[in-house]
Amino acid sequence: LLLAWAVKLFFIPLMYTWLVMAVTSLLGLEWRWSPTAVVAGLFAFGLGADLLIATAGYVFASRLLDNEVRSTDATWLGWLCCVLCYPPLLAVLHALRQQTDDVIWSDWLQPAEPLYWLWAALVTLTWLVYWVSTMAFGLRFSNLSWRGLVDTGPYRYTRHPAYLSKNLYWWLHTVPFVGVADARDLMRNLAGLAFVSTVYYLRAKTEERHLMAFPEYAAYAARIARDGWWARCRRRLRAARPA
Template sequence: MTAPSRPPSDVSAGVGLAGLVGLFAWLAVCRAWPAIAFHLGLATPLEPLSGPTAALAAVLFSGLAMALWSVLVDKVHRRPSTGIDWTRPRPLDEVIDISITKIAGLWATWAVIGFAYCVARWYWQGQYVFAMEVLGAAMLPLFVLSVPYVLWLDRVLVDPRDGAWHFGAMLIGREACDPEQVRIHWRAWAVKGFFCAFMISILPPGWAELTRLDWAEVFASPFAMTHWLTELLFLVDVQIAMVGYLLTCKPLDAQIRSANPHLAGWVAALVCYPPFILMGPGSPLDYHYGTADWSVWLAGWPAPLLWLWGGVLVALTAVYAWATVAFGLRFSNLTWRGTLTNGPYRWTRHPAYLSKNLFWWLSTLPFLVTTHNVNDAVRNTAIMALVSAVYFWRAKTEEAHLLAEDPKYREYHAWMEQAPTLTRALGRLLGAARRRPALQPAE
């Protein structure tokens, strides 16, 4: 029987690459800012642009590059999946009532999310304070600009009565609404509300480190090289992911089709993020007690082996960042926004989870402990295994969501079951080991 062919990806490789160009161009400008400001005679401090505002501006540069590539090259705005028909815009008076209802639903949604931010104490501590400042500053422009945006978009939408409209209709009470559409709307905005605040909060630290980095530190040792290259790749992941959470709009075909409806999916995801995180210091799945990273345990190894080990860690982090970049404008936890079949998703359905967990195992080596206590070594190893199990659980809940929603994902899943992928190769090796007959004693 002929194996199914790989379905085309909903996101081209060029989108993520465009985002990388925009991100690295801005990073280069920020690092070179002292020289730029000096030659231009600008009355600014002659130091790199390493503050939170510069980190936030990086999202603009990478996001703009990805949006332009999507529209000008991939022409995603013309896809039927956007739900837009640009050829037959309606007169404004035909959609004005629909738009008012939708705006009411959107404004009420943002008000509820804002209230949740106010009452949740963790949003006003530590690095989350920056996120609250950013979202507070964006509040008025967001409310004002939503009016012309909704009026413009509703004129060309095939069906402008989306989840926001149904929520607005429920609040106003003049027209019948679909409760399921309201639930879909709220699941999507719960994802955006939770993860946007988190992502904004983690933008500044990595940006400050990399914009002020002295190149001499990078080449000091295999440990230093590995550390700074992984920091750079984590910066790529965070910046591109932030763009994905922000640009969930239909003209870019990047809208959230649906958020995961399964409670298990939400639990599996939220326990990996603050304030619900189970892997943090002192938490139930903290596997760091008495541990030291690979730079301690392997310090006495020959230099070539250290470079090799560090190279493996960098490669795993690169796969992790690549998995985010491959999403382009569509990265988001707990959502269906199209199906990816290219990049690292050509080789495994969950490259980010696989590479992330392998990195943790190889960088932490939880079975080695500074306490010289066998119980600590066994406990840390077992807990690290439980952490990996959580990510396996996340993967399965995500698959359950996508298999139920997206015919293309079902095709992709079927293709992955037969294609020569990384996970199938590992599965074959494990299966062969289990089936290998035991050695017979010599007669």
């Protein structure tokens, strides 16, 4: 019970503050028709929706809504991997993720190039997946907690679509291999993003370690391992290999 309240006390003020900032940013957004503006708009809208759902999830936890906290991760590694992604420790992650250049994908590519449109679509897709993943949680959204199984939306195909799409966005948005002065800068860019992705990988694994104690989640994890998107891809690749 104390850990459940610790989660609430940590995340509710944080999510509410970010929600106010996201809504303010969304209201001040300059809407115009261009791939860059559309991606920025989807980013702002998705972030606002994500924070609205997250804030509501932390505030409105109740048996009446079937989203009460049933268990909270009690391990130090689980908490560390999670809080690293939020202030004040988020500053460490941002510092390590900081690129040696300011080039992003829309500086690298131009609208006259076909790759520009493909890249814009991929960047947009990452945030759409992230947004839909949060919507799938609904009022069960919470960190470090088990509040019942979520296996709808993107979670029908993979266990961690939100983490996967968020990390893909960072790699696609920052294009770490572009704008570097030398091999050292390139390695610095790649290492920074790789570290962040590793943190999210560990975050996913610590969450799974906690949730595997519940038969409902264990059965879900086994089903995804057998029939999920990546399992299907592996089977198709094996079938396509020449005999």
